[in-house]
Amino acid sequence: MSLASVTDTKLSRRSLLKGSAAAAGAFSFGFAIPVTSEAQAQGAVPEINAWVVVHPDDKVVIRIARSEMGQGTLTGLAQLVAEELDCDWAKVTTEYPTPGQNLARNRVWGNFSTGGSRGVRESHEYVRKGGAAARMMLVQAAADGWKVPAAECSAIKGVITHKGSGRSIRYGEVAAAATKLQAPAPANVPLKDPKDWTIAGKPLKRLDTADKTTGKKIYGMDFTLPGMLNAAIKDCPVFGGKVKSFDAAKIKDMPGVKHVLPVGDSAIAVVADTWWRAKTALDALPITWDEGEHAKVSSESIAAWLKEGLDAPQAAVGNQNGDVKGAIANAARVIEQVYSYPFQNHACMEVMNATALYTPERCEVWTPTQNGEAALAAASEASGLPLAKCEAYKIDLGGGFGRRGAVHDWVRQVVAIAKQIPGTPVKLIWSREEDMLHGRFHPVTQCKLTGALDKDGNLTGLHLRISGQSIVAGIFPQNIQNGRDPAVFQGLNPPGPEASIGYTVPNLLIDHAMRNPHVPPGFWRGVNLNQNTIYLECFIDELAHAAGKDPLEFRRALMKNHPKHLAVLNAVAEKAGWGSKPPEGVYRGICQTMGFGSYVAAVAEVSVDAQGKLKIHKITAATDPGHAVNPAQIERQVEGSFVYGLSAALFGECTVKDGRMVEENFDTYPVVRMEDMPAVETIIVPSGGFWGGVGEPTIAVAAPAVLNAIFAATGKRVRNLPLKNTDLRKA
Amino acid sequence: MAKLSINGKTIEVAVEDDTPLLWVIREQIGLTGTKYGCGVAQCGACTVHIDGVATRSCSMPVSALTAGQKIVTIEGLSTDGNHPIQKAWIEHDVPQCGFCQSGMIMAAAALLQSNPKPSDADIAAEITNICRCGTYNRVKAAIKDVAAGGQMNRG
Numbered sequence: 100m101s102l103a104s105v106t107d108t109k110l111s112r113r114s115l116l117k118g119s120a121a122a123a124g125a126f127s128f129g130f131a132i133p134v135t136s137e138a139q140a141q142g143a144v145p146e147i148n149a150w151v152v153v154h155p156d157d158k159v160v161i162r163i164a165r166s167e168m169g170q171g172t173l174t175g176l177a178q179l180v181a182e183e184l185d186c187d188w189a190k191v192t193t194e195y196p197t198p199g200q201n202l203a204r205n206r207v208w209g210n211f212s213t214g215g216s217r218g219v220r221e222s223h224e225y226v227r228k229g230g231a232a233a234r235m236m237l238v239q240a241a242a243d244g245w246k247v248p249a250a251e252c253s254a255i256k257g258v259i260t261h262k263g264s265g266r267s268i269r270y271g272e273v274a275a276a277a278t279k280l281q282a283p284a285p286a287n288v289p290l291k292d293p294k295d296w297t298i299a300g301k302p303l304k305r306l307d308t309a310d311k312t313t314g315k316k317i318y319g320m321d322f323t324l325p326g327m328l329n330a331a332i333k334d335c336p337v338f339g340g341k342v343k344s345f346d347a348a349k350i351k352d353m354p355g356v357k358h359v360l361p362v363g364d365s366a367i368a369v370v371a372d373t374w375w376r377a378k379t380a381l382d383a384l385p386i387t388w389d390e391g392e393h394a395k396v397s398s399e400s401i402a403a404w405l406k407e408g409l410d411a412p413q414a415a416v417g418n419q420n421g422d423v424k425g426a427i428a429n430a431a432r433v434i435e436q437v438y439s440y441p442f443q444n445h446a447c448m449e450v451m452n453a454t455a456l457y458t459p460e461r462c463e464v465w466t467p468t469q470n471g472e473a474a475l476a477a478a479s480e481a482s483g484l485p486l487a488k489c490e491a492y493k494i495d496l497g498g499g500f501g502r503r504g505a506v507h508d509w510v511r512q513v514v515a516i517a518k519q520i521p522g523t524p525v526k527l528i529w530s531r532e533e534d535m536l537h538g539r540f541h542p543v544t545q546c547k548l549t550g551a552l553d554k555d556g557n558l559t560g561l562h563l564r565i566s567g568q569s570i571v572a573g574i575f576p577q578n579i580q581n582g583r584d585p586a587v588f589q590g591l592n593p594p595g596p597e598a599s600i601g602y603t604v605p606n607l608l609i610d611h612a613m614r615n616p617h618v619p620p621g622f623w624r625g626v627n628l629n630q631n632t633i634y635l636e637c638f639i640d641e642l643a644h645a646a647g648k649d650p651l652e653f654r655r656a657l658m659k660n661h662p663k664h665l666a667v668l669n670a671v672a673e674k675a676g677w678g679s680k681p682p683e684g685v686y687r688g689i690c691q692t693m694g695f696g697s698y699v700a701a702v703a704e705v706s707v708d709a710q711g712k713l714k715i716h717k718i719t720a721a722t723d724p725g726h727a728v729n730p731a732q733i734e735r736q737v738e739g740s741f742v743y744g745l746s747a748a749l750f751g752e753c754t755v756k757d758g759r760m761v762e763e764n765f766d767t768y769p770v771v772r773m774e775d776m777p778a779v780e781t782i783i784v785p786s787g788g789f790w791g792g793v794g795e796p797t798i799a800v801a802a803p804a805v806l807n808a809i810f811a812a813t814g815k816r817v818r819n820l821p822l823k824n825t826d827l828r829k830a
Numbered sequence: 831m832a833k834l835s836i837n838g839k840t841i842e843v844a845v846e847d848d849t850p851l852l853w854v855i856r857e858q859i860g861l862t863g864t865k866y867g868c869g870v871a872q873c874g875a876c877t878v879h880i881d882g883v884a885t886r887s888c889s890m891p892v893s894a895l896t897a898g899q900k901i902v903t904i905e906g907l908s909t910d911g912n913h914p915i916q917k918a919w920i921e922h923d924v925p926q927c928g929f930c931q932s933g934m935i936m937a938a939a940a941l942l943q944s945n946p947k948p949s950d951a952d953i954a955a956e957i958t959n960i961c962r963c964g965t966y967n968r969v970k971a972a973i974k975d976v977a978a979g980g981q982m983n984r985g
Binding site for chain 1: 846857910911928954969
């Protein structure tokens with residue numbers, strides 16, 4: 100089962116069951132289905148098909164189902180549609196269909212979920228076919244007007260030309276006629292060979308930059324409605340706890356306060372004219388919590404439980420060949436080490452927020468979300484109204500990183516608040532502290548690795564035992580089968596197209612002893628590939644040193660059957676000059692992995708001074724995503740992924756004490772800033788033939804490349820993340 | 831009641847004395863380009879200029895300000911997004927999600943005003959705003975581009 104298939108939302112599954120075509124995973128294009136969007140009902144929108152609107156002035160509106168959160172998917176997906184549409188890129192704008200429209204139109208836009216680096220790789224075929232079919236209809240409309248065969252006509256940059264007569268006409272002039280034509284069947288819509296691309300595959304600038312430089316762009320936090328009130332909220336800081344009592348009388352006369360409302364059985368919201376007044380009153384509100392059964396849990400108690408799992412007899416197997424026990428028993432040398440990875444918060448720059456308007460007849464929500472359909476489902480469930488009486492409007496995200504995808508806890512909260520003040524719109528904004536205390540945290544795990552070397556230093560056996568938390572068990576427990584979470588083994592899977600291990604080891608066992616603490620886990624950019632790559636790639640480095648071999652050569656010897664993994668490793672080694680002498684005091688580390696459909700590798704160059712201060716000078720990264728839809732945006736994703744990955748490696752740690760998180764803001768939860776940022780050189784080596792993601796895979800190589808370089812520099816092996824807890828001064 | 835000079839206009843607002851400038855700007859005046867990120871002057875998303883100095887407005891109570899102090903927000907940085915820094919931001923395609931970028935741009939503009947030729951070390955020391963998407967290297971490139979072109983010194 101792929102990561103995608105175990106991480107789909109409730110709504111997706113439910114609505115997938117609605118139609119047999121959709122259930123088969125091959126939803127129809129719906130080019131000719133009845134149009135029900137409000138604008139279309141007014142007859143104002145010249146919609147060629149679900150993906151493409153062409154206005155009389157040639158302006159092209161491309162509909163985008165996935166959410167833009169900084170990763171550039173809006174631009175990349177538009178490029179794919181525009182490429183096949185053969186329109187003028189300068190005239191392209193984009194818009195989001197709403198989740199409600201998608202449901203009403205039998206999910207014509209497919210999956211809205213924007214996570215797992217799936218935006219392009221999961222939808223490239225049908226969005227390109229959408230663009231190509233629209234082009235065919237526009238060309239047909241022109242040909243019909245000229246009374247010539249469509250095959251004699253061609254389109255370039257939004258202008259259709261008839262070969263024989265030399266006549267030409269603009270898309271805008273035939274759009275109205277094209278809307279009346281029958282759509283071609285998807286099977287009869289050919290796609291271009293990527294080598295012929297002129298818009299896709301090019302390093303185009305983003306479509307959405309200008310308003311981000313002037314403050315004009317409206318994020319969820321900035322959204323307003325007439326007569327809107329503002330809400331601040333506190334949920335019980337101990338996960339699973341409840342509200343015991345609160346004294347609303349104490350704050351009811353504070354400035355601006357309108358309502359003090361319970362939200363479910365675990366939270367209290369204050370609603371006021373402004374958010375600042377709501378927050379100020381909430382901070383003054385006496386609340387007594389029933390902290391529940393987890394009030395004594397700590398990071399130490401969780402670590403002790405996970406440690407026990409490292410040797411537990413029961414474990415789910417993720418990858419296995421040969422006889423690892425025998426290999427270890429017969430080894431010339433056995434190396435064994437334990438690694439660990441902490442809880443981490445997504446810490447999006449924009450805290451969780453949503454605006455809701457509830458009446459007994461209808462519930463509407465405006466929110467930044469990675470999955471509009473899941474937001475709609477949350478609104479429906481929290482309001483008690485059917486999906487058809489609800490709507491969710493997506494707003495571009497001030498960061499998502501997985502926090503705004505699978506779980507829409509803040510949407511449920513705002514609807515619960517709105518339901519208590521029917522007819523009045525209300526915007527809920529979490530404080531940063533609430534956001535830090537109530538994340539959906541990167542899962543906590545430990546890993547024991549046992550390696551068997553023969554007398555020549557060859558790796559004959561490897562056992563990798565993961566103990567700890569399962570995200571899928573926390574969010575989609577119905578997808579756990581026989582105690583096995585397939586997503587736990589990201590980057591360690593058997594050979595295949597998704598998250599496969601890049602080494603052949605004669606005797607291999609990778610297994611997982613699930614231990615789920617009470618802290619709610621979430622999909623955190625890079626997901627399980629992050630810690631798994633640290634575990635495997637740092638330990639491979641340890642084995643190479645134990646065998647007295649160069650870390651690159653030691654890897655290469657295990658990678659003969661993994662040419663794509665090897666190709667990115669070789670690319671990065673060559674570019675970074677692995678084997679050449681680095682500048683005085685600078686040391687290198689190398690690693691590779693595969694996940695989210697792409698192959699990635701990195702070399703880090705670091706120095707550590709006498710005071711133990713680390714300087715990361717440069718990271719060279721190679722990525723093979725199969726096809727590169729926008730190389731300029733891929734470079735930005737790789738650079739950005741290192742900020743995310745290095746923040747995690749250097750600083751990222753949420754500590755549990757008395758059942759709750761300790762770190763409440765950036766003063767105690769530091770992240771990478773300008774001064775920490777290395778130079779990044781990105782090598783894009785698309786080998787074609789497959790479609791991989793780019794938002795997440797390279798995160799996973801940031802930490803192991805740096806940790807391996809730190810070992811080269813200091814002889815210290817950092818096995819417990821984050822790095823801030825380790826003194827790097829030479830012993 | 832507080833009297834403030836924001837983007838060249840004098841504005842009276844009825845708020846409690848301890849209301850942070852950020853929330854006056856966002857909720858009383860309705861300029862939402864200035865963002866809330868942390869509330870404790872850590873992240874810089876709320877950066878505005880007060881008499882030309884980059885200031886984290888989330889931790890500046892409105893009572894500490896006088897009408898004589900000139901406050902400039904991202905909306906007042908230029909007439910139509912044509913400040914050299916804004917143009918360099920477009921040229922370098924700097925923003926990703928964009929949420930931190932108002933603050934980043936205000937911090938960069940103030941830096942170049944006081945130090946038209948900043949070194950890499952100056953930039954790292956002065957631009958301490960948090961960006962979770964990871965635009966730092968392009969922020970730096972855009973700042974250096976403006977510095978190299980000397981646009982900040984030209985009328």
